[in-house]
Amino acid sequence: xxxxxxxxxxxxxxxxxxxxxxxxxxxxxxxxxxxxxxxxxxxxxxxxxxxxxxxxxxxxxxxxxxxxxxxxxxxxxxxxxxxxxxxxxxxxxxxxxxxxxxxxxxxxxxxxxxxxxxxxxxxxxxxxxxxxxxxxxxxxxxxxxxxxxxxxxxxxxxxxxxxxxxxxxxxxxxxxxxxxxxxxxxxxxxxxxxxxxxxxxxxxxxxxxxxxxxxxxxxxxxxxxxxxxxxxxxxxxxxxxxxxxxxxxxxxxxxxxxxxxxxxxxxxxxxxxxxxxxxxxxxxxxxxxxxxxxxxxxxxxxxxxxxxxxxxxxxxxxxxxxxxxxxxxxxxxxxxxxxxxxxxxxxxxxxxxxxxxxxxxxxxxxxxxxxxxxxxxxxx
Ligand SMILES: *Cc1c(COP(=O)(O)O)cnc(C)c1O
Numbered sequence: 001x002x003x004x005x006x007x008x009x010x011x012x013x014x015x016x017x018x019x020x021x022x023x024x025x026x027x028x029x030x031x032x033x034x035x036x037x038x039x040x041x042x043x044x045x046x047x048x049x050x051x052x053x054x055x056x057x058x059x060x061x062x063x064x065x066x067x068x069x070x071x072x073x074x075x076x077x078x079x080x081x082x083x084x085x086x087x088x089x090x091x092x093x094x095x096x097x098x099x100x101x102x103x104x105x106x107x108x109x110x111x112x113x114x115x116x117x118x119x120x121x122x123x124x125x126x127x128x129x130x131x132x133x134x135x136x137x138x139x140x141x142x143x144x145x146x147x148x149x150x151x152x153x154x155x156x157x158x159x160x161x162x163x164x165x166x167x168x169x170x171x172x173x174x175x176x177x178x179x180x181x182x183x184x185x186x187x188x189x190x191x192x193x194x195x196x197x198x199x200x201x202x203x204x205x206x207x208x209x210x211x212x213x214x215x216x217x218x219x220x221x222x223x224x225x226x227x228x229x230x231x232x233x234x235x236x237x238x239x240x241x242x243x244x245x246x247x248x249x250x251x252x253x254x255x256x257x258x259x260x261x262x263x264x265x266x267x268x269x270x271x272x273x274x275x276x277x278x279x280x281x282x283x284x285x286x287x288x289x290x291x292x293x294x295x296x297x298x299x300x301x302x303x304x305x306x307x308x309x310x311x312x313x314x315x316x317x318x319x320x321x322x323x324x325x326x327x328x329x330x331x332x333x334x335x336x337x338x339x340x341x342x343x344x345x346x347x348x349x350x351x352x353x354x355x356x357x358x359x360x361x362x363x364x365x366x367x368x369x370x371x372x373x374x375x376x377x378x379x380x
Pocket of ligand 1: 059060061084087129157178192
């Protein structure tokens, strides 16, 4: 049997390069709290993301929780259920009420057509999610937010390095959260960052993630601990050197999938947004034919040792833990997509002949079904 293929695989520098990067730490013995690596990575990321304000965090999820706290939000936050649990959990864990907008049927980001109808006098913010490497309608969201004086916080966990009409994704809304989790396009093992518009927030955000400490004997805020340590930052410095190359390799994998799978009735390939330079973070396929279900394909792949992921399923407004909490809102498009979508293996080092193998399993299954279907023994 062929080697198993994971759905994702972390980008890593060579061990030697990482060790080299860590050597200073054995001399300085500063392992966290704004060490050299932390400062260096923050600067390097501001540079790479073409943005001004960056604050690093232990992970992306905490970054989301902290920004909700720093903005002192209350009441309702409009978001979408087609996301990782983290987005909705952050809202709920900070004592806010999520209100779920549906998603667009093509790019799976927040639908803006009826967004205004969800705004009440309790609404204080919008938390849209850039999904898979696709970007929200940032212009329309900005227009609506301005009209109703709402904060916009993007969950940009999937969106590292993306540009829209040449503008960095880090520069939209009041703040954006990036995740540097091991499985993301750019990783610091675990880790995350906020980018934000208002430069005067830098000291506040950085104090919040360090117990609210603002001076040697002064604690101005009831902060927590969300700091990124030096080992994480060192990993980030190494990985950042190769991230462009990694994105190019992902692109080749992505294009190989498209080559293999286009023109098949019942397979919908990822939507490609114009004027967006993607980071090719995921390869979502929609099995929207009536003959075949997403679960069958996942099972066929699994039998051959190939891991795929129902991502995002279930929707966050369908999670067990939210069963008797708040209104779940009717989000029929998100519901349909979550029942049909499968993300296929995608990482920089995935071999192109493995992509061919994955696709041939999918195609073989489609063909065999079409054959039996034409014999008339498959109910359609
Ligand atoms: C990964 C991810 C998060 C959480 O980030 P962590 O760094 O793992 O805490 C939040 N939202 C989305 C959409 C994600 O994919």
